[in-house]
Every structure is written in structure tokens, then in C-alpha cells.
Amino acid sequence: MAEPTTALLLVSHSAALAAGTAEVAAQMAPDVAIRAAGGTDDGRIGTSYDLVEQAVTGLLDEGGGAVVLLTDLGSAALTAESVLEMADDDRLLLADAPFVEGAVAAAVAAQGGATGLAVRAAAEEAATSFGPVDREDEPPPLETAAPSQPAAEALTRTLVLRNRLGLHARPAAMLARKVGEFDADVQLNGIDAASILAIMGLGLTAGAELQVEATGPQAAEALDAIEADVEAGFGEE
Template identity: 50%
Template sequence: MTVGLVVVSHSARIAEGVVELAAQMAPSVTIAAAGGTDDGGIGTSFDRIQAALAEAESGDGVVVLCDLGSAVLTAETALELAEAPERIRIADAPIVEGAVAAAVAAESGDGLDAVVAAAEARQAEAAPPQAGDEPAGEAQRLELVLENEHGLHARPAAELVRTASGFDAAVTVEGVDAKSMLRVLALGLDRGSRVVFEATGPDARDALAAIEALARNRFGE
């Protein structure tokens, strides 16, 4: 099971589009759309949000992404009336970027708090976390050239984040947290870019070896 996601928008098409995009990064995560009114108009629907929450809940919790303030208010009402409101969190995050980042975190097996943090990109204001309780030791370094036609766009970036998240190591790419989808995308790395990865912690060497193998495979593309 994984943390589920609900995308709430005033437009059914926007909600469905965000779900389609995020699902490309997280095929095993349940992501439900709750867009538009009950009659297909522009607005939000309590009933649609309530149904989406039930669809996305697997027992590990649900993170909700909203487009505008009134969508948040409707989502909060649905949350208050939910059977287990403590397992539902409304992220203070942009709906597209937040949904993609949250989906990648959920796909990696992160818990509810970590998925919310990924959506809100709280880690962007802090240094990358150290792995475990052991001394970090000397940083391991990997330098490579991106061969992907479009560089580290959303899908290969998601593969990188998933790979880095699978190791007990603090991993950076060009100095930013390689386990943060939003920070990786913000680098805007294009084809031909020379990229430096560094890792510290018990699995540092293994993490960089996995990333090197991933790059040889063009990040799954």
C-alpha cells in the first residue's frame, strides 16, 4: 500500500490532466481526480471530493492538492466529515508541481508526513539530510554527461529521485537534494549537461553506482 493522492480543481479537465501527469511518475499510487461541479460546470463538489478521498485511501493516508482557495475550503469540509480525518492532509503546494512531487514520494514508499513535505518542498529551505546516525565520512563523487534528448525532465527526474531514495545515503545533484523532485526539476538540466553527483552515508557508493547505471540506461527512457 502507498499514500494516496487527491487532486481538487475547479475544472474537471485540469484535475484529470494533473492526475494523468502525476500517474506517469507513480504507476502504483492511487491518484483520484475531483474536478468541477456535479453537473460538469466550473467549481468544486463536496460529493466528488468525498468520493475521491474514499478511492485514494488505502490505509496509509491521503494527501490532497487544491488549485484555489475555495477548493481548499470544500476539501476541508470533506476532511472534517471523513471517518479518519487524521489520515488526510491538505498540502499547501502548487497543484501540478506538488502533485508530481508527492506522487514520486509516495511511489518511493514514503509515509504521509514525508509525502506532504515533498509536495510542499519544505526541504528546499534546508540542507540535504544526513543518512542514518553514522558519521557521514568522505563524500563520494560521480560526474557524468546527460544523454537524454530532453535532459532531466519530469520522467527521468522521477527515476533519479526514486533511485536516490532507495539508499541510506544523502545524495545531491549539482548541490541540491537528489531525493527532492522539485529541486531536481528546478535545475533545468538539458541534454549534454555535465552533472556532478555526491553522496555520503553508509550506502554512498552503492547509491552512486545505481545512479551511474540509471544514466547509462538514459534514466529509463
């Protein structure tokens, strides 16, 4: 049986901001449960313990998998932390991430079937635009020995963007999700093609060249799939 998809809860001082961010993230991840808990109970600016608790309970009951919470400002994080403390459920994870960028990155990761911890990590990696994230509760990465076998030769392909708006949010999300479908490491113009934010950061528009490089057991299949999407203009004009 497949693992439940990780859900997202967006906690903001503004109901409009929470709902708008949820709407944007949902465009990137149509199969992910994304809920907004913004504002106070009576619609003012602020946060509500009850609204967050109700949303958390609903997501846990609905999907049964992990729920990653993202917050906009300090007191929203405090409200979320209070709910998590009372719930005492290991499936609930609070991300220290930029609100909008983190929500988009987390949504794409969840759409690809990532675990709760991996979805939280994807959200927090969005903070690298503003500085590194240092989590005290995670051990440093283990050093690995140099591979005894030479690295596999990379396959490369040069493509040209055809859709008028280039790699904006929607096609960037499509591309990142496509990469996640294959057992391959894919680089796009020197960046990780599995990262929607890195792709959007390239700022590529119609007519721009894409230098795609892939390694791994399904490198050729990944390149073919990416080329098909690019040639089709990602379904846009």
C-alpha cells in the first residue's frame, strides 16, 4: 500500500495571505491536501489557536500521513507550536521556512511523494535565498568514501524554450515533478532540476537555451520526457 501523501497547513496572520498562498501551492501540487488557517476567529489580523487546531485535526483525520506546517511571522509560529505541543503527534512537523517560497517548494516535494521530513527539508531549503538554515535537531551529514567506480558518463541535451512566458511557476513545477519520476540526477543550466525555486531563479524566457544533463539508470528516459514537455511548450502557447 502506498504511503499517505504529506499534507500542508499554512498559518498566517492574514486569512487572505494564507488562502492565496494555498491557492498558488495547489497549482503546483493538485494531489496534495493544502489547508489555510489565517486570521482570527472573527476575521481580524492575527492568529487563532482554534483555527489551527481544527485544520490540523482535519488533515490528520483526512489523510493519515504527515502534516507540515508553515507560518508567516513569529506569533504564528508560537500558535502552531502550541497546537503541536498539545497534539503530541510525531506526524506534525513545523518548518522554519519563508512562507510563500517554502509552501511552493514543499507542495512540489509532497506531490512527488516525499516523506514529511523531506517535505519539511524542501521548504527550509527555500530559505537559502536569505541565508543557510541550521537545524540543531539534525545531525551533520555523514562523510562518504570516494566511489571505487568511476562516475557514470552524463547524457546531455540542448533544448530551446518554446512557451512565451518561459519557466515561470507552472512549467517550473511541471519540470521539477517530471524529474522526480525518474531514477536520475538531472541538472538544468547548472542547477538541480528537481528544485522548482532553482528553476524559477534562472529567469529563462521564450527562446532561451536549456542545457540539460542527466546521470543515473533512467537518465535517457528523463531527458526524453523533459524534451517532450519543452517541445510541447508545457501545454502553453
